[in-house]
Amino acid sequence: MMIRSLPLFSLVVLLAVAPLSDSIEATESRELRFPPLKDGRLVLSVDTHTHSVFSDGHVWPTVRVWEANKDRLDAMAITEHLEYQPNRDDIPHPDRNRAFELAVKENKQGRERSDLLLIPGAEITRKYAPGHVNALFIEDTNPLLTVKHRREETFETARKALKAAKAQQGFMIWNHPAWPRDFPDGVIKISREQQSLFDEGLIQGIEVANGEYFNDSSLQVALDHDLTIIGASDIHGLIDYDYDINGGSHRTVTVAFTNERSVEGIAAALFQKQTVAVYDRQFIGRETELQTLFDSLVRFERLPARRNDSQQTAVRISNAGPIDIELEVLGDVSLNKSAGYVTVPSHGSTVIMVLDHAPSDEIDLKLEWLNSWQAPKTHARLARTL
Ligand SMILES: [Zn+2]
Ligand SMILES: [Zn+2]
Numbered sequence: 001m002m003i004r005s006l007p008l009f010s011l012v013v014l015l016a017v018a019p020l021s022d023s024i025e026a027t028e029s030r031e032l033r034f035p036p037l038k039d040g041r042l043v044l045s046v047d048t049h050t051h052s053v054f055s056d057g058h059v060w061p062t063v064r065v066w067e068a069n070k071d072r073l074d075a076m077a078i079t080e081h082l083e084y085q086p087n088r089d090d091i092p093h094p095d096r097n098r099a100f101e102l103a104v105k106e107n108k109q110g111r112e113r114s115d116l117l118l119i120p121g122a123e124i125t126r127k128y129a130p131g132h133v134n135a136l137f138i139e140d141t142n143p144l145l146t147v148k149h150r151r152e153e154t155f156e157t158a159r160k161a162l163k164a165a166k167a168q169q170g171f172m173i174w175n176h177p178a179w180p181r182d183f184p185d186g187v188i189k190i191s192r193e194q195q196s197l198f199d200e201g202l203i204q205g206i207e208v209a210n211g212e213y214f215n216d217s218s219l220q221v222a223l224d225h226d227l228t229i230i231g232a233s234d235i236h237g238l239i240d241y242d243y244d245i246n247g248g249s250h251r252t253v254t255v256a257f258t259n260e261r262s263v264e265g266i267a268a269a270l271f272q273k274q275t276v277a278v279y280d281r282q283f284i285g286r287e288t289e290l291q292t293l294f295d296s297l298v299r300f301e302r303l304p305a306r307r308n309d310s311q312q313t314a315v316r317i318s319n320a321g322p323i324d325i326e327l328e329v330l331g332d333v334s335l336n337k338s339a340g341y342v343t344v345p346s347h348g349s350t351v352i353m354v355l356d357h358a359p360s361d362e363i364d365l366k367l368e369w370l371n372s373w374q375a376p377k378t379h380a381r382l383a384r385t386l
Helices: 008-030 061-070 098-109 155-167 192-199 216-224 263-271 287-297
Strands: 042-047 075-078 117-125 132-136 171-174 205-210 228-232 253-258 275-279 282-285 298-302 312-319 325-330 341-344 348-355 364-369 380-385
Touching (some): 155 192, 228 263, 228 275, 253 287, 282 287, 287 298, 287 380
Parallel strands (some): 171 205
Antiparallel strands (some): 117 132, 132 171, 253 275, 312 348, 325 341
8 A cells, every 4th residue: 555655766766775775784794704813813714515506406606606705705615426416417517627617717707706715626425434525625526536336336436536635635524424324313433444534534524513413423523533623504505595594594614714815724724623613603613713713703891980989890792703602601700680691792792790899809700602512512611800
């Protein structure tokens, strides 16, 4: 009724303006960009696992580049299944580097200018151990195709593929290790073959989070076997269909602590295990990397007291990152108007009132970072004296 009574030109203006302002807001809040660490290293967001129609994905590789730019990823790997080619009748795909080449072309000449880094890779896809493994940073994926047909698969041909990747200084990640097909109860048991692949440096990383799955047991394997902690989307459809972006979620990624903004810098960070997986607003990593990341994201600032005899002190907590930080205040510190659970919004701040503290008293804050995991069922803990 309202719309019918409006003159035609204002309807046009409404249609033009309304979706535009929506999309600007959505774009800003979805951007996965992190501030640098205090030691000057960069924190780059990387999706190490994506598919297109060149294996079993549903989109052309150019769409992956557009999506990555929407999320403002720092880097994305192209990792088509080498052996699993369900679109072979339509896309014969004799050169397994083709999806990467198309993505690179789009990134250079496409409709958007961006600073996205593209990482060449492939998903070695085998039935037996090692299962699905992403090989990243390799120049030519074709030599990794060591079987003509999937019935020729053996552990030895799979190992040969990993050796071909290692010969190109590849970094290899065990993908979705707790797959129900392999471990129906979700608890990973490392076989002798799998262990030999770790020992020979043929697998250096492990996905603790893949798409919408996070698995405690894979984090424990990462810690027990000294593997790099990885989170990735493994996107086949569309990011905006698989993730509730407007609800504040984001694709699963890894943040890598790098000395430089380059594919080489990311490779070095992965080999040195300088990573944190970021999955559905949760941070998963080793204790040191979580503490280092927290230091770069969160700032505590004691605000000047309004009155000298005040028995409560205001502390502003700011978050420079793109994801809300959830904290619990521990110890004998009491807060006014708060039960001790504090959300520090992304790119924002919150103020807590600490009771029984005169302006001259030190405050010893002990905190649990509730949306971080340094081991199964274990959050990172932090201490700050203000
Ligand atoms: Zn897979
Ligand atoms: Zn995959």
